[in-house]
Every structure is written in C-alpha cells, then in structure tokens.
Amino acid sequence: MTEVTGPAPAVHAVGLGKSYRRGQWALRNCGFAVPAGRVCGVVGPNGAGKSTLFGLMAHLFASSEGELRVFGEPAGTPALRARIGSVTQSRPLYPSFTVEETLRLGRELNPGWDEACAQRVIELGGLSPRARVGSLSGGQRSRVALALAMAKRPELLLLDEPMADLDPLARHDLMGLLLSDAAERGTTVMISSHLLAELDGAIDHVLLVQSGRVRLAGDLDEILDGHRLVTGLADAPRPPGDAVEWRVTGRQVTGLLRTDSPVPDAWEPSRPQLEQLLLGYLRNPDAPVPSAPSACEAAA
Ligand SMILES: Nc1ncnc2c1ncn2[C@@H]1O[C@H](COP(=O)(O)OP(=O)(O)OP(=O)(O)O)[C@@H](O)[C@H]1O
Known part of the structure; x- marks a missing residue:
C-alpha cells in the first residue's frame, strides 16, 4: 500500500485491478501515486495494461478491485469530470462534424473552454475549420482530439499515445506546446508512448506497466539516481x-x-x-x- 502524506496526489491507486473477463486480469494489485503538477510517462509493452489504466483514471469503466483516487476523490465522481481531459487511443469524434463544429461542441460543453488554446493546436497543423472530421487523416484527428482535451483546461490531462500517428515535426511542435502549457498552468499530465526517446526530457515521473503490474513508479530523477x-x-x-x-x-x-x-x-x-x-x-x-x-x- 502506498502511504501518502501532505496534499492529495493527482492520482493515487491502491491494490487497483481490472478484469474484463472472469479470471483474466488486465491489471492487478497496482499501487502508485502521482503528485499534482507532474508530467508522468506511462510506458510498457503492447497489452501491458496501460490503456486499461487510462480507462480507469478517466472512469470510462469501473475497477474490479482496489481503490483509485483522483485529487483525493474516488475516480468517477461527477465533480471530477470537469477536472479531467482525456485523449483515448480510439479518439472518439463525430465524423460528420466539421473541425469548427467539433470545437463549438467543446466550447458549449466546457465552462472553462480556452478558444485560443484550441485554435493554436488546430492552426499549428494547418487544418481547415471547415474540414469534416471523417475526412481527416489519423494524425489530423489526433490533433483535433488533443485540441479538445487541452482547451478544456483540465487539471489532469490523460493522454494515451496522443502523438502515435503524428509526423515527427507535428509531434515535436505539439509536445512543446503541451509541455509549456502544462508547466504554465501546473497541469498534471499522464502520457503514454512507445517512443521512449520522445519522453526523455519531457517527463519527470514514470510508471512502467508490464503484464498488468506496475513495475516501477516514482520520481524519474530518484529512480535514475x-x-x-x-x-x-x-x-x-x-x-x-x-x-x-x-x-x-x-x-x-x-x-x-x-x-x-x-x-x-x-x-x-x-x-x-x-x-x-x-x-x-x-x-x-x-x-x-x-x-x-x-x-x-x-x-x-
Ligand atoms: N475491452 C476489452 N475486453 C477484453 N479484454 C481487453 C479489453 N481491453 C483490453 N483487454 C485486454 O487487457 C490487456 C491489457 O490491454 P491494454 O489495452 O490495457 O494494453 P496496453 O498496454 O494499452 O497495450 P498497447 O500498448 O498495445 O496499447 C490485454 O490483454 C488486452 O487483450
């Protein structure tokens, strides 16, 4: 069990487990704490349980056992919804909406919406506001999903392989924007990636998930030291x-x-x-x- 003193961590898991099918655990007995304001890299092989962990943190589904708290509250409370922004691997967006309409929906649903932030992310990729989401490339859709999540101005940003289908220049530009924005606002970021070099210099906390376990968790400098x-x-x-x-x-x-x-x-x-x-x-x-x-x- 993780003993935590002082202010509530952004994310705190104790004995956390998720089973999709009886007797098969995608995650089991995971314990970790991510302090607020950190940029935490979530890494691990395919099928390790990273997306499952992101799903639990975003409360897309409930855990099967254990406890998960976000900013001290049990995951899934209505009050937390406004404090969390999320980009899932499936990037669920309405294909018949234009980029402009998608952003308008974000604006109407989120009281803390930051239009300038959304426009910056979209314009950086040269996307036409009138383009239909369904006609965009995978990388362009990722950019729209990221614009929605960032412009919500959440305190916790959950990003499951957000840059996976972006070209190297777009990845570099968006990572820079994301990190400077998070540093300025003290946003906690949890970001998964298979590109370990991309995370180097970007993260200050790490969570290594393997075979449904959290194998390493903590301050990156302390672990490297x-x-x-x-x-x-x-x-x-x-x-x-x-x-x-x-x-x-x-x-x-x-x-x-x-x-x-x-x-x-x-x-x-x-x-x-x-x-x-x-x-x-x-x-x-x-x-x-x-x-x-x-x-x-x-x-x-
Ligand atoms: N909806 C689901 N129903 C049943 N099993 C699932 C479901 N989603 C994931 N799993 C299983 O849970 C385990 C963990 O999957 P998960 O998607 O969390 O891994 P991951 O670390 O995100 O992998 P990747 O790096 O490939 O995205 C895998 O064995 C996977 O088959």
Missing part, C-alpha cells in the same frame, strides 16, 4: 547491487544495477538514460524491482 550502468571486462568480479540485466558484447560486459553505491574501480559507472533504464526492465520481466509503492502482483 538509484541505478548505475556499469561497463567492464567479462572476467572482472561483478559489482554488488541487484542486477536488472547483464549484456555481453565480445570481452565487454554492460550491466544495469539497482544501486546508488560506488562500484569497484574495474567498472566504469554512469547514470543510465531513461531509455536504457526502461529497456533494461522491459527486456527482463523477472528482474528485481525497487520495493514498495510500485510493487504489485503479476497479472493472472
């Missing part, structure tokens, strides 16, 4: 610390260790990059994980 990437010769005695993985390349060995202690002189230590850390854990689903808040049972 708690690991060492070490390089040495294959026959050198291995340094102490829990090894996430060892990889041999010729006579050289590289290890990812869970330790913040100095390593013996025979080993060249460095702080891992985000991608190196996450790939290490993803390649080694049975590697030891840091104890406590994030620990959860394997999905059945």
Whole structure:
C-alpha cells in the first residue's frame, strides 16, 4: 500500500485491478501515486495494461478491485469530470462534424473552454475549420482530439499515445506546446508512448506497466539516481547491487544495477538514460524491482 502524506496526489491507486473477463486480469494489485503538477510517462509493452489504466483514471469503466483516487476523490465522481481531459487511443469524434463544429461542441460543453488554446493546436497543423472530421487523416484527428482535451483546461490531462500517428515535426511542435502549457498552468499530465526517446526530457515521473503490474513508479530523477550502468571486462568480479540485466558484447560486459553505491574501480559507472533504464526492465520481466509503492502482483 502506498502511504501518502501532505496534499492529495493527482492520482493515487491502491491494490487497483481490472478484469474484463472472469479470471483474466488486465491489471492487478497496482499501487502508485502521482503528485499534482507532474508530467508522468506511462510506458510498457503492447497489452501491458496501460490503456486499461487510462480507462480507469478517466472512469470510462469501473475497477474490479482496489481503490483509485483522483485529487483525493474516488475516480468517477461527477465533480471530477470537469477536472479531467482525456485523449483515448480510439479518439472518439463525430465524423460528420466539421473541425469548427467539433470545437463549438467543446466550447458549449466546457465552462472553462480556452478558444485560443484550441485554435493554436488546430492552426499549428494547418487544418481547415471547415474540414469534416471523417475526412481527416489519423494524425489530423489526433490533433483535433488533443485540441479538445487541452482547451478544456483540465487539471489532469490523460493522454494515451496522443502523438502515435503524428509526423515527427507535428509531434515535436505539439509536445512543446503541451509541455509549456502544462508547466504554465501546473497541469498534471499522464502520457503514454512507445517512443521512449520522445519522453526523455519531457517527463519527470514514470510508471512502467508490464503484464498488468506496475513495475516501477516514482520520481524519474530518484529512480535514475538509484541505478548505475556499469561497463567492464567479462572476467572482472561483478559489482554488488541487484542486477536488472547483464549484456555481453565480445570481452565487454554492460550491466544495469539497482544501486546508488560506488562500484569497484574495474567498472566504469554512469547514470543510465531513461531509455536504457526502461529497456533494461522491459527486456527482463523477472528482474528485481525497487520495493514498495510500485510493487504489485503479476497479472493472472
Ligand atoms: N475491452 C476489452 N475486453 C477484453 N479484454 C481487453 C479489453 N481491453 C483490453 N483487454 C485486454 O487487457 C490487456 C491489457 O490491454 P491494454 O489495452 O490495457 O494494453 P496496453 O498496454 O494499452 O497495450 P498497447 O500498448 O498495445 O496499447 C490485454 O490483454 C488486452 O487483450
């Protein structure tokens, strides 16, 4: 269980689980807390349970067990609806509406609507306001979905692979806009992506979901500081610390260790990059994980 003191976290899960079919758990016994104002990257392989977690946070469906609180309130209360903006993987939009009509709907449904923000996101992509949503490309529809979610001015922005079908320049521009906007307003952002390099430098909190478990959760700097990437010769005695993985390349060995202690002189230590850390854990689903808040049972 995660003990949390001080102001309520933006998202707090305790023993959270979701089963779509009896006996099959998409998520099980997940515990984590994301403080308000953070940009949290949600990463993990296909089928890990990320979208399920986003669905629970947005209360698209209810959990099967455990507790999920958003800003201290149980997920799904009517009051939370106005405080959460969400882009789901399916990007549900009305295909017969034009871009302009879609934004008008957003404006009418959301009291805190920020028209300038919506227009900025749309114009950055050069979209015609009169284009029908059904005639847009996947990336253009993603942009409309993102404009709706951002212009709502939510306190928590849930973005499930929002940039997946955008071209590299559009991704770069929109990520910049999203991050500067979130920093200015103190918005909590939860964003999933398979592009780990894209998250590097953008997130300050991380949630690694694998096989329905949360394997790593916490402040990104603290997690990186708690690991060492070490390089040495294959026959050198291995340094102490829990090894996430060892990889041999010729006579050289590289290890990812869970330790913040100095390593013996025979080993060249460095702080891992985000991608190196996450790939290490993803390649080694049975590697030891840091104890406590994030620990959860394997999905059945
Ligand atoms: N509506 C559903 N009905 C039944 N099973 C589902 C449903 N949605 C997801 N699942 C199952 O739950 C598990 C987690 O799926 P989820 O979509 O949450 O993974 P994900 O991490 O978002 O994957 P991806 O990276 O491919 O988007 C998978 O085994 C999936 O088959």
